[in-house]
Amino acid sequence: MPTADEHLSRNLPEILDAFAELVAIPSISTDPAHREDVRRAADWVRARMERAGLDARIHETTGHPLVVGRHHAGAEAPTLVVYAHYDVQPPDPLEEWRSPPFELTRTGDDFVARGAADDKAQVVLQIAAAEAALAAGTLPVNLVLLFEGEEEIGSPGLTPWVREHAGELEADHAVIADSMMFGARRPSLIFGMRGLAYVEIEVRVGDHDLHSGQYGGAVPNPALILARILASFHDERGRVAIEGFYDDVLPLDDELRRVWGSIGFDDGAFARSAGGAALSGEEGFATHERIWARPCLDVNGMVAGYTGPGKKTVLPAVARAKVSCRLAPEQDPERIVSLVERHVRKRTPDGVRVNVHGRQANRPFRSDPRGPLFEAAARALGHVYGVEPVRIAGGGTLPIARDLAELLTPSVAVLGFALPGANMHAPNEWIPVEQIELGARSMVRLYQELAGAQDHDPSPSAARSVRDPERPHPG
Amino acid sequence: MPTADEHLSRNLPEILDAFAELVAIPSISTDPAHREDVRRAADWVRARMERAGLDARIHETTGHPLVVGRHHAGAEAPTLVVYAHYDVQPPDPLEEWRSPPFELTRTGDDFVARGAADDKAQVVLQIAAAEAALAAGTLPVNLVLLFEGEEEIGSPGLTPWVREHAGELEADHAVIADSMMFGARRPSLIFGMRGLAYVEIEVRVGDHDLHSGQYGGAVPNPALILARILASFHDERGRVAIEGFYDDVLPLDDELRRVWGSIGFDDGAFARSAGGAALSGEEGFATHERIWARPCLDVNGMVAGYTGPGKKTVLPAVARAKVSCRLAPEQDPERIVSLVERHVRKRTPDGVRVNVHGRQANRPFRSDPRGPLFEAAARALGHVYGVEPVRIAGGGTLPIARDLAELLTPSVAVLGFALPGANMHAPNEWIPVEQIELGARSMVRLYQELAGAQDHDPSPSAARSVRDPERPHPG
Numbered sequence: 001m002p003t004a005d006e007h008l009s010r011n012l013p014e015i016l017d018a019f020a021e022l023v024a025i026p027s028i029s030t031d032p033a034h035r036e037d038v039r040r041a042a043d044w045v046r047a048r049m050e051r052a053g054l055d056a057r058i059h060e061t062t063g064h065p066l067v068v069g070r071h072h073a074g075a076e077a078p079t080l081v082v083y084a085h086y087d088v089q090p091p092d093p094l095e096e097w098r099s100p101p102f103e104l105t106r107t108g109d110d111f112v113a114r115g116a117a118d119d120k121a122q123v124v125l126q127i128a129a130a131e132a133a134l135a136a137g138t139l140p141v142n143l144v145l146l147f148e149g150e151e152e153i154g155s156p157g158l159t160p161w162v163r164e165h166a167g168e169l170e171a172d173h174a175v176i177a178d179s180m181m182f183g184a185r186r187p188s189l190i191f192g193m194r195g196l197a198y199v200e201i202e203v204r205v206g207d208h209d210l211h212s213g214q215y216g217g218a219v220p221n222p223a224l225i226l227a228r229i230l231a232s233f234h235d236e237r238g239r240v241a242i243e244g245f246y247d248d249v250l251p252l253d254d255e256l257r258r259v260w261g262s263i264g265f266d267d268g269a270f271a272r273s274a275g276g277a278a279l280s281g282e283e284g285f286a287t288h289e290r291i292w293a294r295p296c297l298d299v300n301g302m303v304a305g306y307t308g309p310g311k312k313t314v315l316p317a318v319a320r321a322k323v324s325c326r327l328a329p330e331q332d333p334e335r336i337v338s339l340v341e342r343h344v345r346k347r348t349p350d351g352v353r354v355n356v357h358g359r360q361a362n363r364p365f366r367s368d369p370r371g372p373l374f375e376a377a378a379r380a381l382g383h384v385y386g387v388e389p390v391r392i393a394g395g396g397t398l399p400i401a402r403d404l405a406e407l408l409t410p411s412v413a414v415l416g417f418a419l420p421g422a423n424m425h426a427p428n429e430w431i432p433v434e435q436i437e438l439g440a441r442s443m444v445r446l447y448q449e450l451a452g453a454q455d456h457d458p459s460p461s462a463a464r465s466v467r468d469p470e471r472p473h474p475g
Numbered sequence: 476m477p478t479a480d481e482h483l484s485r486n487l488p489e490i491l492d493a494f495a496e497l498v499a500i501p502s503i504s505t506d507p508a509h510r511e512d513v514r515r516a517a518d519w520v521r522a523r524m525e526r527a528g529l530d531a532r533i534h535e536t537t538g539h540p541l542v543v544g545r546h547h548a549g550a551e552a553p554t555l556v557v558y559a560h561y562d563v564q565p566p567d568p569l570e571e572w573r574s575p576p577f578e579l580t581r582t583g584d585d586f587v588a589r590g591a592a593d594d595k596a597q598v599v600l601q602i603a604a605a606e607a608a609l610a611a612g613t614l615p616v617n618l619v620l621l622f623e624g625e626e627e628i629g630s631p632g633l634t635p636w637v638r639e640h641a642g643e644l645e646a647d648h649a650v651i652a653d654s655m656m657f658g659a660r661r662p663s664l665i666f667g668m669r670g671l672a673y674v675e676i677e678v679r680v681g682d683h684d685l686h687s688g689q690y691g692g693a694v695p696n697p698a699l700i701l702a703r704i705l706a707s708f709h710d711e712r713g714r715v716a717i718e719g720f721y722d723d724v725l726p727l728d729d730e731l732r733r734v735w736g737s738i739g740f741d742d743g744a745f746a747r748s749a750g751g752a753a754l755s756g757e758e759g760f761a762t763h764e765r766i767w768a769r770p771c772l773d774v775n776g777m778v779a780g781y782t783g784p785g786k787k788t789v790l791p792a793v794a795r796a797k798v799s800c801r802l803a804p805e806q807d808p809e810r811i812v813s814l815v816e817r818h819v820r821k822r823t824p825d826g827v828r829v830n831v832h833g834r835q836a837n838r839p840f841r842s843d844p845r846g847p848l849f850e851a852a853a854r855a856l857g858h859v860y861g862v863e864p865v866r867i868a869g870g871g872t873l874p875i876a877r878d879l880a881e882l883l884t885p886s887v888a889v890l891g892f893a894l895p896g897a898n899m900h901a902p903n904e905w906i907p908v909e910q911i912e913l914g915a916r917s918m919v920r921l922y923q924e925l926a927g928a929q930d931h932d933p934s935p936s937a938a939r940s941v942r943d944p945e946r947p948h949p950g
């Protein structure tokens with residue numbers, strides 16, 4: 001009987017064909033015109049799971065269906081839930097694609113397509129890992145593949161389903177297979193994501209725009225009032241100046257800072273990826289600390305008056321801003337929304353109307369980076385990639401991670417195989433060809449590590465074995 | 476031979492027919508599709524002037540033509556130039572009109588149409604005044620009616636023509652017939668308009684928008700930087716906090732403040748006309764002083780990031796604002812643009828790009844409210860309306876007034892017959908029916924006052940005579 005790795009190597013052409021099939025289904029969850037395509041993708045995923053040897057079922061939600069594939073290894077075996085999603089973002093702007101978005105196109109060492117990185121490669125490689133392990137007779141964990149079709153529209157159906165089924169799942173660990181590595185051949189394990197408090201602020205003066213000559217200097221200008229409010233959100237040291245904002249924020253752990261400091265986060269590369277922006281932020285913290293662990297406040301949008309070409313001498317009646325805070329692990333987003341609102345109201349002059357509308361509040365996610373899932377995953381990734389994965393946090397917000405951690409198990413890792421700059425949600429989305437196989441091998445190894453079925457061989461070898469002469473080396 | 480006033484009364488139906496004819500020509504100067512209509516309006520104006528007994532000619536410009544009508548009274552007679560314009564704003568939004576915009580519609584005591592107030596009534600009544608005076612044999616001034624067709628697009632052709640013909644015109648006085656009275660039956664003489672310095676500010680960080688989770692807290696936010704810049708433009712007392720801004724501004728004249736304080740400017744009515752806005756502004760000044768004589772700075776528009784419905788967690792790459800200053804008589808707009816630019820640059824952090832683009836700079840206009848033109852016009856308006864006209868300034872900017880004062884004569888008055896709230900540039904523009912005749916009588920009387928041909932009868936009578944039983948009284 002071949003090993004799971006051998007099975008993956010032999011079957012790779014067929015796995016990549018499957019990847020191409022899934023990519024070819026335009027499962028754009030936000031677009032009602034593609035409702036049937038999303039359904040087709042769900043059917044495809046279910047069939048593929050079944051072929052892999054899993055017990056695969058479609059679960060209806062109020063929107064697009066969930067597909068759940070299971071393997072039962074035994075009551076003694078640990079249970080691993082793996083989350084991914086088979087829906088994708090729209091491909092717009094179409095004219096910027098260099099190949100058809102729904103046609104898996106090989107360009108050098110990469111695959112290019114909508115969903116290549118986010119998240120169809122991960123759907124395919126997770127099923128391939130289970131299939132290979134089953135084929136080799138070595139899937140020693142109870143596995144639950146939980147693949148949704150609504151990630152790109154906020155996962156409305158997922159959490160209710162998980163809440164309802166949490167008891168029966170008896171999960172010990174969960175992996176969110178929807179993220180990227182730290183760099184090429186540098187795998188990462190993500191143990192935290194920031195929370196989000198998103199508010200809209202509207203400042204209104206009078207009920208219609210005014211002529212700036214006839215009224216200028218004698219009526220309040222809502223754009224200026226809003227500007228003063230926005231300007232009051234930070235102090236000179238780059239800290240958020242909202243009273244009580246940092247009340248619950250704990251200092252950064254010294255050991256964590258030391259470890260992160262040794263990873264080699266590249267400020268220059270980060271600035272380049274930001275389009276050449278100068279870096280700045282809260283004093284006393286490194287760039288990666290600011291993103292991964294510190295809260296912040298930003299303006300996401302603002303508008304007032306005339307914004308077209310040329311001049312218009314108008315005094316706007318209304319000014320609006322969208323403001324969001326990313327939150328540290330200990331912060332409560334609902335409380336932050338209240339603090340922002342109080343701050344804004346205190347700074348609104350008499351006779352001027354202000355409305356503060358809390359649009360979204362997501363709690364942060366934080367897992368234990370030294371827990372058994374992270375130790376097992378570190379060994380598995382280290383084995384396959386030949387380097388110790390970095391254990392980092394993400395600057396974004398992942399409600400799914402928070403929900404799984406609350407409803408299923410606190411042992412949640414975010415572990416995906418796309419690479420930085422993958423053009424997720426943008427034209428020409430890509431993933432290296434080799435990541436399909438390396439990702440699947442990593443998962444196979446993770447099953448074994450979690451089940452304690454693997455001796456802890458410190459010498460990585462698989463990464464080398466993948467670089468065989470038949471396959472080009474990534475540049 | 477009937478008097479000029481009798482001539483006006485008898486001919487009023489015909490004058491109103493002419494008004495309707497001119498209104499029916501959609502002379503929208505900004506719209507190339509109406510180019511021929513603007514030409515038709517010019518031809519109509521020229522023919523009407525000729526019919527009135529003036530030497531009328533069309534002068535080509537690079538755009539729409541000027542129409543100039545002249546009467547020569549003699550080398551000893553003073554020369555009065557009267558400016559008006561025969562072009563109009565577009566009628567949009569069409570659906571808000573209660574009658575067809577290019578059909579002169581009588582509604583109660585008012586005429587409603589695009590151009591009713593701005594400025595076709597004034598074109599018609601100015602020609603009617605000259606016609607009546609000529610018919611009565613009493614036009615004792617050299618009169619130059621200077622009517623352009625490009626006012627609504629910034630008068631590009633007017634100033635070059637005036638500069639070229641200034642010498643031959645030998646103007647003693649000029650009237651800008653494009654404004655409104657202080658109130659119903661309360662005529663005003665406007666002796667000053669504020670200047671304008673209009674700039675666009677663009678703050679740029681990086682070359683593309685960023686994910687607010689992946690970059691938030693570690694890169695500068697151009698919307699926040701712009702907000703801080705805008706917030707720095709004023710101090711706590713409502714004064715402009717740009718260094719040097721007030722250097723050239725003289726204190727308000729005590730006598731002027733006393734006179735203006737006695738006019739009865741109604742803050743409540745002003746606030747209502749501003750859509751219920753609370754009033755505010757520079758400390759130490761009344762509302763009318765803030766508008767008529769004090770400089771100010773306002774935001775006319777600003778935009779950054781995502782401004783559509785719902786949320787988008789984006790960090791904008793760029794933020795833009797349009798900012799304008801209205802200027803006191805002594806201020807130089809070019810210098811103000813420079814001061815604004817210096818202020819902005821000093822407040823832009825290192826590594827952030829800022830562009831400050833001076834889009835427009837118009838010098839303020841200020842005439843002598845006690846000069847002979849104002850004394851004569853005060854007598855003429857007092858005679859017709861039965862009340863002393865108020866001598867005030869305007870908060871807006873009138874480059875034509877400034878240009879005429881510089882090129883022709885410093886004796887310039889802004890004197891028009893629309894009423895406040897006339898919906899200029901808006902749907903349902905209107906002017907009281909009676910203003911056509913009262914305006915024309917005022918001009919006839921002004922010719923006489925300027926020529927010294929009128930004894931200074933202090934008892935006003937004409938206003939009463941207009942309110943005859945056949946004509947309804949304005950409400």
